[in-house]
Amino acid sequence: MKVTGLVKRLFHIEDTPERTALAFSVGIFLGFSPFLGFHTLAGLAAAFLFGLNRVAVLLGVWSNTPWWIVPYYGAATGLGIWLTGSSLDYTSIHATFRGAMEQGTWSSSLWSFLVSQSGLLLSFIIGSSVLAAVLSLAAYPFSLRWIRFYRSRKN
Numbered sequence: 538m539k540v541t542g543l544v545k546r547l548f549h550i551e552d553t554p555e556r557t558a559l560a561f562s563v564g565i566f567l568g569f570s571p572f573l574g575f576h577t578l579a580g581l582a583a584a585f586l587f588g589l590n591r592v593a594v595l596l597g598v599w600s601n602t603p604w605w606i607v608p609y610y611g612a613a614t615g616l617g618i619w620l621t622g623s624s625l626d627y628t629s630i631h632a633t634f635r636g637a638m639e640q641g642t643w644s645s646s647l648w649s650f651l652v653s654q655s656g657l658l659l660s661f662i663i664g665s666s667v668l669a670a671v672l673s674l675a676a677y678p679f680s681l682r683w684i685r686f687y688r689s690r691k692n
Contacts, residue, residue, distance in 0.1 A: 552590055554688065558681035560589035564597020566673035569609065571665040576601065597676065610665060614657070617664025623656040 552560070567579045580598035584591040601609065618625065 552593075554681055554684040557590055557593050557684055558677050560584065560593035561597045561680045562673045562677040563587075563589060564594040565600060565676040566597075566669045567594075568598035568601040569613075569665065569669035569672050571613075571662045571669075573606075573610075609668070610661065613665035613668045614661045615664065616668060617660030617662070618657075620663055620667065621656065621660050623660050625657065 563583055564580050567583060568576050570576070570579070572579055576598045577595065580594045581591065583589065584594040617623075
Protein backbone atom coordinates (compact mmCIF):
# COMPACT_ATOMS: atom_id res chain seq x y z
CA MET A 538 0.00 0.00 0.00
CA LYS A 539 1.33 3.44 -0.88
CA VAL A 540 1.90 6.14 1.71
CA THR A 541 -1.02 8.19 0.35
CA GLY A 542 -3.27 5.20 0.97
CA LEU A 543 -1.98 4.95 4.53
CA VAL A 544 -2.61 8.66 5.11
CA LYS A 545 -6.18 8.29 3.82
CA ARG A 546 -6.68 5.35 6.17
CA LEU A 547 -5.28 7.44 9.02
CA PHE A 548 -7.98 10.07 8.58
CA HIS A 549 -10.74 7.44 8.46
CA ILE A 550 -9.78 5.72 11.69
CA GLU A 551 -12.56 5.29 14.21
CA ASP A 552 -10.30 6.34 17.10
CA THR A 553 -10.66 9.81 18.51
CA PRO A 554 -8.41 12.46 17.02
CA GLU A 555 -6.51 12.60 20.32
CA ARG A 556 -5.73 8.87 20.29
CA THR A 557 -4.75 8.97 16.62
CA ALA A 558 -2.44 11.95 17.22
CA LEU A 559 -0.96 10.16 20.24
CA ALA A 560 -0.26 7.05 18.16
CA PHE A 561 1.35 9.18 15.46
CA SER A 562 3.55 11.03 17.96
CA VAL A 563 4.64 7.74 19.55
CA GLY A 564 5.61 6.61 16.05
CA ILE A 565 7.58 9.84 15.55
CA PHE A 566 9.46 9.22 18.79
CA LEU A 567 10.31 5.66 17.85
CA GLY A 568 11.17 6.55 14.26
CA PHE A 569 13.72 9.16 15.33
CA SER A 570 15.02 7.19 18.32
CA PRO A 571 18.54 5.76 18.40
CA PHE A 572 17.28 2.22 17.69
CA LEU A 573 18.40 2.16 14.05
CA GLY A 574 17.14 -0.91 12.26
CA PHE A 575 14.45 -1.64 14.83
CA HIS A 576 12.10 1.31 14.29
CA THR A 577 9.30 -0.61 12.57
CA LEU A 578 9.51 -3.52 14.98
CA ALA A 579 9.48 -1.14 17.98
CA GLY A 580 6.50 0.72 16.48
CA LEU A 581 4.48 -2.44 16.00
CA ALA A 582 5.37 -3.65 19.49
CA ALA A 583 4.28 -0.32 21.02
CA ALA A 584 1.06 -0.33 19.00
CA PHE A 585 0.15 -3.82 20.22
CA LEU A 586 1.29 -3.28 23.82
CA PHE A 587 -0.58 0.01 24.30
CA GLY A 588 -3.52 -0.62 21.97
CA LEU A 589 -2.54 2.19 19.60
CA ASN A 590 -3.52 2.38 15.98
CA ARG A 591 -0.88 0.57 13.94
CA VAL A 592 -1.34 2.74 10.84
CA ALA A 593 -0.81 5.95 12.80
CA VAL A 594 2.21 4.56 14.64
CA LEU A 595 3.80 3.28 11.43
CA LEU A 596 3.24 6.58 9.63
CA GLY A 597 5.14 8.27 12.44
CA VAL A 598 7.90 5.67 12.40
CA TRP A 599 8.32 5.83 8.64
CA SER A 600 8.57 9.63 8.60
CA ASN A 601 12.30 9.19 9.28
CA THR A 602 13.24 8.39 5.70
CA PRO A 603 16.71 7.63 4.31
CA TRP A 604 16.89 11.28 3.18
CA TRP A 605 16.80 12.42 6.81
CA ILE A 606 18.96 9.80 8.48
CA VAL A 607 22.45 11.25 7.94
CA PRO A 608 21.63 14.91 8.67
CA TYR A 609 19.32 14.05 11.57
CA TYR A 610 21.67 11.65 13.35
CA GLY A 611 24.63 13.92 12.66
CA ALA A 612 22.82 16.81 14.32
CA ALA A 613 21.55 14.54 17.10
CA THR A 614 25.06 13.29 17.84
CA GLY A 615 26.31 16.90 17.83
CA LEU A 616 23.59 17.79 20.34
CA GLY A 617 24.55 14.78 22.44
CA ILE A 618 28.21 15.82 22.40
CA TRP A 619 27.19 19.27 23.58
CA LEU A 620 24.85 17.88 26.28
CA THR A 621 27.40 15.39 27.62
CA GLY A 622 30.38 17.70 27.34
CA SER A 623 32.24 15.12 25.27
CA SER A 624 34.83 16.07 22.75
CA LEU A 625 35.97 14.53 19.50
CA ASP A 626 39.45 14.27 18.08
CA TYR A 627 38.66 15.28 14.51
CA THR A 628 42.17 14.45 13.31
CA SER A 629 41.80 10.84 14.47
CA ILE A 630 38.32 10.59 12.99
CA HIS A 631 39.52 11.90 9.64
CA ALA A 632 42.54 9.57 9.59
CA THR A 633 40.44 6.56 10.59
CA PHE A 634 37.80 7.11 7.94
CA ARG A 635 40.40 7.90 5.30
CA GLY A 636 42.02 4.57 6.19
CA ALA A 637 38.63 2.87 5.98
CA MET A 638 38.16 4.26 2.48
CA GLU A 639 41.58 2.94 1.47
CA GLN A 640 41.51 -0.39 3.32
CA GLY A 641 37.78 -1.08 3.39
CA THR A 642 35.23 -1.06 6.17
CA TRP A 643 36.40 -4.39 7.53
CA SER A 644 39.81 -3.02 8.51
CA SER A 645 40.69 -3.58 12.13
CA SER A 646 41.83 0.02 12.57
CA LEU A 647 38.35 1.34 11.78
CA TRP A 648 36.61 -1.01 14.18
CA SER A 649 39.21 -0.49 16.91
CA PHE A 650 38.66 3.24 16.66
CA LEU A 651 34.86 2.91 16.72
CA VAL A 652 34.96 0.62 19.76
CA SER A 653 37.17 3.14 21.58
CA GLN A 654 34.59 5.91 21.09
CA SER A 655 32.13 5.11 23.90
CA GLY A 656 31.58 8.85 24.43
CA LEU A 657 30.46 9.15 20.83
CA LEU A 658 27.97 6.30 21.27
CA LEU A 659 26.61 7.86 24.46
CA SER A 660 26.33 11.22 22.68
CA PHE A 661 24.48 9.53 19.80
CA ILE A 662 22.01 7.85 22.16
CA ILE A 663 21.37 10.92 24.31
CA GLY A 664 21.18 13.38 21.43
CA SER A 665 18.84 11.31 19.29
CA SER A 666 16.63 10.49 22.28
CA VAL A 667 16.29 14.16 23.21
CA LEU A 668 15.55 15.21 19.62
CA ALA A 669 13.09 12.33 19.20
CA ALA A 670 11.24 13.50 22.31
CA VAL A 671 11.13 17.10 21.04
CA LEU A 672 9.86 16.00 17.62
CA SER A 673 7.28 13.74 19.22
CA LEU A 674 6.01 16.51 21.51
CA ALA A 675 5.75 18.85 18.53
CA ALA A 676 4.04 16.21 16.39
CA TYR A 677 1.13 15.68 18.78
CA PRO A 678 -0.51 19.13 18.59
CA PHE A 679 0.33 19.50 14.90
CA SER A 680 -1.19 16.15 13.95
CA LEU A 681 -4.17 16.68 16.27
CA ARG A 682 -5.02 19.98 14.56
CA TRP A 683 -4.54 18.43 11.13
CA ILE A 684 -6.75 15.41 11.92
CA ARG A 685 -9.48 17.61 13.42
CA PHE A 686 -9.33 19.95 10.42
CA TYR A 687 -9.53 17.06 7.94
CA ARG A 688 -12.40 15.36 9.75
CA SER A 689 -14.36 18.63 10.07
CA ARG A 690 -14.09 19.14 6.30
CA LYS A 691 -15.35 15.60 5.64
CA ASN A 692 -18.43 15.96 7.85
